Amino acid sequence: MRIDDYEALVQIQRRCFVDMEPWGLDQIQSQLKHFPEGQIVIEFDGRLVASSSSLMLDYDDDLEWCNWKKTADSGYIRNHRPGGDTLYGIEIMVDPDFRGMRLSRRLYDARKELCRTRNVEQMIIGGRIPGYHRHADQMKASEYVDRVINKSIYDSVLTAQIANGFSLQGLLENYLPSDTESCGYATFLEWRNLDYTPRGKRRHRRTVRPVRIGAVQYQMRSIADFDEFARQISYFVDVAGDYKCDFLLFPELFTTQLLSIMPSLRPGAAARELAAYTPQLLELFADLAVKFDTNIVAGSHFVVEDDRLYNIAFLFHRDGRIDRQYKLHITPSERHWWGVEGGPSLEVFDTDCGKISIQVCYDCEFPELGRMAAQRGADIIFVPFNTDTRSGYLRVRTCAAARCVENDVYVAIAGCTGNLPFVENADIHYAQSAIFTPCDVTFARDGIGAEANANIETVIIHDVDLELLRRHRERGSVTNWKDRRTDLYEVKSLRTQP
Numbered sequence: 001m002r003i004d005d006y007e008a009l010v011q012i013q014r015r016c017f018v019d020m021e022p023w024g025l026d027q028i029q030s031q032l033k034h035f036p037e038g039q040i041v042i043e044f045d046g047r048l049v050a051s052s053s054s055l056m057l058d059y060d061d062d063l064e065w066c067n068w069k070k071t072a073d074s075g076y077i078r079n080h081r082p083g084g085d086t087l088y089g090i091e092i093m094v095d096p097d098f099r100g101m102r103l104s105r106r107l108y109d110a111r112k113e114l115c116r117t118r119n120v121e122q123m124i125i126g127g128r129i130p131g132y133h134r135h136a137d138q139m140k141a142s143e144y145v146d147r148v149i150n151k152s153i154y155d156s157v158l159t160a161q162i163a164n165g166f167s168l169q170g171l172l173e174n175y176l177p178s179d180t181e182s183c184g185y186a187t188f189l190e191w192r193n194l195d196y197t198p199r200g201k202r203r204h205r206r207t208v209r210p211v212r213i214g215a216v217q218y219q220m221r222s223i224a225d226f227d228e229f230a231r232q233i234s235y236f237v238d239v240a241g242d243y244k245c246d247f248l249l250f251p252e253l254f255t256t257q258l259l260s261i262m263p264s265l266r267p268g269a270a271a272r273e274l275a276a277y278t279p280q281l282l283e284l285f286a287d288l289a290v291k292f293d294t295n296i297v298a299g300s301h302f303v304v305e306d307d308r309l310y311n312i313a314f315l316f317h318r319d320g321r322i323d324r325q326y327k328l329h330i331t332p333s334e335r336h337w338w339g340v341e342g343g344p345s346l347e348v349f350d351t352d353c354g355k356i357s358i359q360v361c362y363d364c365e366f367p368e369l370g371r372m373a374a375q376r377g378a379d380i381i382f383v384p385f386n387t388d389t390r391s392g393y394l395r396v397r398t399c400a401a402a403r404c405v406e407n408d409v410y411v412a413i414a415g416c417t418g419n420l421p422f423v424e425n426a427d428i429h430y431a432q433s434a435i436f437t438p439c440d441v442t443f444a445r446d447g448i449g450a451e452a453n454a455n456i457e458t459v460i461i462h463d464v465d466l467e468l469l470r471r472h473r474e475r476g477s478v479t480n481w482k483d484r485r486t487d488l489y490e491v492k493s494l495r496t497q498p
Contacts, residue, residue: 001028001031001032001036001039001040001041001051002032003028003029003032005028005041005048005051006023006025006028008047008048009022009023009028009041009048009051010022010023012048012049012050012051012093012094012095013093015095015096016093016094016095016096017093017179019178019179019180019181020176020178020179021178023075024075026076027074027075027076030075030076030077030078031053031055031075031076031077034055034077034078034080035054035055035056035077035080035082037114038053038054038055038056038080038087038114039051039052039053039054040052040107040110040111042103042106042107044098048095049094049095049097049098049103050092050093050094050095050098050103050104050106050107051091051092051093051107052089052091052092052107052108052110052111053075053089053090053091053092054087054088054089054090054111054114055072055073055077055079055080055087055088055090056080056081056082056083056084056086056087056088056118056120057071057079057080057081057084057085057086057088058081058084058085058086059084059085059086059121059122068090068126068175068176068186071088072088072090075090077090084120085120085121085122086120086121086122086123086124087111087114087115087120087122087123087124088123088124088125089111089123089124089125089126092104092107092108099156104160104164105160105163105164108161108164109164111123112165112191112193115191115193115196116193116195119193119195119196119197120193120196121192121193121196122190122191122192122193122196123166123190123191123193124188124189124190124191125161125166125189126172126175126186126187126188126189127157127158127161127166127186127187127189128157128158128176128179128181128182128186129141129144129145129148129155129157129158129182129185129186129187130155130156130157130179130181130182131144131148131153131154131155131156131181132144132155132181132182132183132185133180133181133182133183135153136183141171141173141183141185142171145158145168145171145187148162149162149168158187161187161189164191165191166189166190166191167189167190167191167192168187168188168189169188169189169190169209169467170187170188170209171185171186171187171188172185172186172187172188173185209354209465209466209467210463210464210465210466211246211247211353211354211380211463211464211465211466212243212244212245212246212247212461212462212463213245213246213247213248213249213380213410213412213435213461213462213463213464214239214240214243214245214247214248214249214294214459214460214461215248215249215412215413215414215433215434215435215450215452215459215460215461216236216248216249216250216251216414216433216459217251217414217415217416217417217431217432217433217452217456217457217458217459217460218236218250218251218254218299218414218415218416218417218418218457219416219417219418219457220254220256220257220416220417220418220419220420220426220429221257221260221418221419221420222260222420222421223257223258223260223261224261225261226258226261226277226280229255229257229258230284233250233284233285233288234288236248236250236459237288237289237291237292237294237296238292239459240292240294240296240459240461241291241292241293241294243461244293245294245461246294246295246352246353247294247295247296247297247351247353247356247380247382247412248294248295248296248297249297249299249382249384249412249413249414250296250297250298250299250384250414251299251384251385251386251414251415251416251431251433252299252300252311252313252360252361252384252385252386252415252416253299253300253301253302253311253386253416253426254299254386254416255274255277255281255299255300255301255302256274256420256423256426257420258274258277259274259420259423259426260420260423262274264422266424267337267338267424267425268309268337268338268339270423270424271302271309271338271339271340272302272304272309274301274302275301275302275303275304275309277301278301278303281298281301281314282314282322285298285314285316286316286320286322288316289316289317289318289320290318290319290320292318293318294318295315295316295317295318295351295352295353296315296316297313297314297315297358297382297384298313298314298315298316299313299384299414300312300313300314300327300360300361300384301314302338302340308341309338309339309340309341310326310327310340310341310343311326311327311330311334311340311343311360312324312325312326312327312343313325313326313327313358313360313382313384315349315351315356315358317351317352318352319352323347323349324347325343325346325347325349325357325358325359325360326342326343326344326345327340327342327343327360327361327362327363328342328343328345328346328360328363328366328369329342329362329363329365329366330342330362331361331362333425337424337425338425344495345493345495346359346369346372346373346493348373348376348377348378353466354377354379354380354466355376355377355378355379356378356379356380356381356382357369357370357373357378357380357381357382358381358382358383358384359373359381359382359383360383360384360385361383361384361385361386361387361396363383364381364383364385364396364399364400364403364411364413365395365396365399367399367402367403367406368491370403370406370407370409371406371407371491372491372492372493373407373409374407374408374409374481375491378409379409379410379466379469380409380410380411380412380464381400381403381409381410381411381412382411382412383396383400383411383412383413383414384413384414384415385413385414385415385431386415386416386429387415387429387430387431388428388429388430389430390430392430393415393430393431393432396413396415397413397432397434400413400434400436401436401447404436404437404438404439404447405438405439405447405480406480406481407480407481408438408469408472408473408476408479408480408481409438409469410435410436410437410438410449410464410469411435411436412434412435412436413433413434413435413436414431414433415429415430415431415432415433416429416431417429417430417431417454417455417456417457418455418457429455430454430455431452431454431455432451432452432453432454432455433451433452433458433460434448434449434450434451434452434460435448435449435450435451435460435462435464436448436449437449437464438469438472438476440472440476440477440478441477442468442471442472442476443468443472449462449464450462
């Protein structure tokens with residue numbers, strides 16, 4: 001590109017991006033000053049017919065890739081790093097009269113060659129989805145993108161990008177609000193340079209799809225009223241909000257703390273009286289999830305339905321939705337003391353951070369559930385538990401860690417500590433909450449991402465990477481999930497899944 005190309009660039013931009021402000025002369029001058037070889041044009045018989053703009057950066061997990069203006073310095077690229085490890089594509093445009101001639105492919109190829117010659121690790125782009133406005137009243141942007149990728153819908157930009165070797169890493173909202181054709185959305189796409197040679201001997205791993213998990217190790221103690229209970233809960237959710245947690249996990253049956261404010265009853269009657277607090281709990285957690293922008297797995301709570309007592313874990317989405325998972329396997333103690341019954345089916349929940357499963361305490365000790373959850377796409381299993389002895393806790397911990405290895409998933413567990421004097425079958429507690437990972441060199445040492453001190457009230461927080469999980473499933477040191485002998489055995493649900 002040369003500065004003499006400016007007027008022709010503006011003409012193409014006005015034709016390609018009707019609702020967007022074209023480049024200013026000062027922006028093109030700045031691009032050519034800081035990274036001239038990254039600004040490429042194609043000419044046909046002396047006429048400029050296509051162009052590509054880019055800059056180089058050092059990859060940083062905290063860089064706001066979803067913010068086009070910030071990442072591209074509003075088009076001035078004064079943040080260009082000549083020795084950077086990432087090529088960031090600002091824009092590609094092809095004159096409408098010359099589309100169908102694979103000019104965008106030639107521009108992408110030129111960018112790839114630039115990465116190879118400069119030994120750049122990857123190329124990242126935020127791609128428009130200009131066909132989405134024709135389908136926006138029929139489907140969500142995520143569904144549109146999925147259908148473009150599986151080739152049931154054609155998009156003039158995304159289809160070409162997928163064909164050029166880019167992989168989808170995410171969907172960006174409000175990327176370019178002025179892009180009415182894309183309804184403000186953009187795809188977050190990555191191309192990896194397979195010829196890249198690390199500059200040093202040390203391996204560096206970057207987080208691609210981070211999810212921040214918080215787990216509450218909750219201390220049981222006598223309280224005066226429901227308001228005191230609500231203040232304790234609000235404190236932990238406030239902490240999760242401050243640390244920008246995507247999920248916060250509470251323990252199983254931590255709501256039995258409310259029994260300390262009720263008259264002494266036999267356990268079965270007490271459990272049913274406790275169920276009367278369900279409407280207040282639902283309102284409390286739903287408000288907190290939205291207020292502090294955190295998905296909450298609110299431990300579990302006794303609920304009476306059709307005169308039957310269930311142990312139910314509620315999932316409060318930060319967009320206001322509420323889901324539930326019944327405990328499926330009931331321990332002899334629960335059946336004897338409380339009269340709890342097992343629920344109907346295992347659910348896998350769609351969240352804004354991918355698919356998750358909730359397996360309440362004893363449920364995680366049955367490997368079939370982990371298999372079914374993974375088969376239906378769950379990347380994270382949340383296990384709220386409540387154990388009174390170290391041996392009981394170790395059963396939960398050992399099985400939770402095993403589910404990570406068997407199914408290539410992350411598992412978070414959270415339990416209660418402390419005591420509730422004179423509350424039958426809920427008087428003593430033992431816990432050491434943790435977040436487990438698969439066991440391989442790319443994950444945390446010993447397969448433990450985070451771990452609390454035993455029997456101390458606290459919150460543990462750990463970031464997991466869903467992209468690392470995907471890569472591990474494909475090419476880990478061992479690939480347990482891929483290597484199952486499905487010709488010899490299978491695990492399936494006897495109930496029809498939704």
